[in-house]
Amino acid sequence: MKRDPGVFDTNMNLMRNPDDYPFLRPNMTEGTSSDDLARYATDQITENLLYFMDRAGPDDWEGMKWYLGAHDIENEWADQYGLNDASVSGAVAALSPQADWNINVHLGKQLIDHFVNRGNLEWDPNMERVARRMTANEAEGRIKRILIKGKEGVPTMGPIIDYIKNKPLGELTDPEDIAMWIRIREEAWGDPNQPLVEGTPHLPADDPDFIPPGDVTGERGHGFRLVRPDGTFGDYKRNARYKDEELGDITDSTWNSNGAVANAVESLLANGDRLRIGNAMGNRHKVRSFFNNKLMPFSLRGDVTMDTHALEGGVMSTAGPAAAHGLADGSAVSNRAGSWGTYPLFADGYRQAARHVSQSTGRLILPNQVQSVVWEMKRKLFENLGRDDVAEIQQAWREYHDSGRTMRSAQDEVWRIAERANARAAIADPKKRPKRPSEPGIFDAWDRAQRKK
Numbered sequence: 001m002k003r004d005p006g007v008f009d010t011n012m013n014l015m016r017n018p019d020d021y022p023f024l025r026p027n028m029t030e031g032t033s034s035d036d037l038a039r040y041a042t043d044q045i046t047e048n049l050l051y052f053m054d055r056a057g058p059d060d061w062e063g064m065k066w067y068l069g070a071h072d073i074e075n076e077w078a079d080q081y082g083l084n085d086a087s088v089s090g091a092v093a094a095l096s097p098q099a100d101w102n103i104n105v106h107l108g109k110q111l112i113d114h115f116v117n118r119g120n121l122e123w124d125p126n127m128e129r130v131a132r133r134m135t136a137n138e139a140e141g142r143i144k145r146i147l148i149k150g151k152e153g154v155p156t157m158g159p160i161i162d163y164i165k166n167k168p169l170g171e172l173t174d175p176e177d178i179a180m181w182i183r184i185r186e187e188a189w190g191d192p193n194q195p196l197v198e199g200t201p202h203l204p205a206d207d208p209d210f211i212p213p214g215d216v217t218g219e220r221g222h223g224f225r226l227v228r229p230d231g232t233f234g235d236y237k238r239n240a241r242y243k244d245e246e247l248g249d250i251t252d253s254t255w256n257s258n259g260a261v262a263n264a265v266e267s268l269l270a271n272g273d274r275l276r277i278g279n280a281m282g283n284r285h286k287v288r289s290f291f292n293n294k295l296m297p298f299s300l301r302g303d304v305t306m307d308t309h310a311l312e313g314g315v316m317s318t319a320g321p322a323a324a325h326g327l328a329d330g331s332a333v334s335n336r337a338g339s340w341g342t343y344p345l346f347a348d349g350y351r352q353a354a355r356h357v358s359q360s361t362g363r364l365i366l367p368n369q370v371q372s373v374v375w376e377m378k379r380k381l382f383e384n385l386g387r388d389d390v391a392e393i394q395q396a397w398r399e400y401h402d403s404g405r406t407m408r409s410a411q412d413e414v415w416r417i418a419e420r421a422n423a424r425a426a427i428a429d430p431k432k433r434p435k436r437p438s439e440p441g442i443f444d445a446w447d448r449a450q451r452k453k
Contacts, residue, residue, distance in 0.1 A: 045346055350371050
């Protein structure tokens with residue numbers, strides 16, 4: 001960030017707002033330079049991350065395998081489909097924005113399988129119907145933009161669909177065209193590796209846009225499997241854990257924007273060309289770091305992949321704009337410095353936390369490993385917070401800001417509020433598995449995990 005002083009100062013000034021960043025005290029934000037404030041903020045973020053790590057139990061430490069597991073999945077696909085490993089990693093990373101990891105993996109496999117094995121497929125009636133729906137939805141969206149914003153917007157899907165329809169996949173060369181064709185095909189037919197959905201005709205006869213389906217009698221599923229940290233696969237994700245004492249319906253996957261899918265296709269077309277893959281990853285820190293962490297999980301470069309969960313873990317709160325600022329939403333961007341929002345500052349917090357844990361345990365712990373452990377712990381800890389809980393957490397940090405609490409006291413209070421919310425949720429739903437109680441002591445937890453192996 002510091003390579004563009006104007007952007008650096010702008011982003012640091014955001015952190016001087018006590019309502020948005022109450023975990024920073026006045027002596028850190030008032031009358032201090034941007035350099036000093038960045039150092040204070042990094043230290044505070046580090047303390048919050050170490051608080052999580054100090055409570056990590058053996059199950060949490062398993063999260064350190066996460067990027068190695070992703071690496072193994074992608075290497076297996078590269079071998080299976082005869083593709084370059086960097087291109088595969090780039091394709092999966094390009095599909096990651098706003099995507100659950102389980103869906104990310106599923107769509108990556110679907111994209112690669114179509115890209116490699118299905119070039120001879122023809123445009124068919126099922127695809128025509130999906131294409132009609134997509135263009136109709138886009139047209140409806142353009143009308144809404146006219147009514148709400150007074151702007152029509154530029155159609156994106158319609159022109160592409162008009163060009164690709166009635167063409168086989170193998171004739172297309174442009175990444176956006178290929179991306180749209182594969183999206184439509186997968187939405188029309190589902191995952192070819194899943195069984196037919198029983199009792200659900202794919203083209204209902206009472207549909208006014210009905211197209212004779214030939215021998216089509218049903219569709220295959222759009223479900224996705226759960227991915228374990230070590231890269232192995234579990235059962236399909238379901239909408240509800242229980243439904244009349246039985247498992248709920250399999251959850252359907254949904255595609256990213258066509259731009260994201262096109263970037264994934266471009267990574268595959270690059271065939272290992274690092275410049276083309278780099279361009280396909282875009283300028284955002286999260287996607288580029290995700291690519292690096294999966295491709296080289298044991299790299300000492302210090303890349304850190306952060307989404308909302310990872311950023312909120314750094315401030316131990318879901319309130320305020322800290323996560324948004326980290327993802328360059330409401331914060332300044334510098335293309336010249338390659339810096340987007342406050343992301344680099346949070347990444348430094350994870351790097352610093354990794355150094356502390358490494359020194360304390362006598363084992364090399366990488367920043368991406370700290371991130372994967374904290375990500376899972378934070379997601380579980382905060383998943384049942386209500387509005388009043390969030391307000392209480394913010395109040396605990398405000399009391400710290402006003403010197404009414406120590407930092408440790410504020411952290412303890414945040415943890416107490418979150419565990420209370422989880423206990424309340426477990427009471428409301430007796431079938432919900434109660435949360436694992438926190439286990440103090442990073443070194444004890446680590447040693448117990450090692451002794452079990």
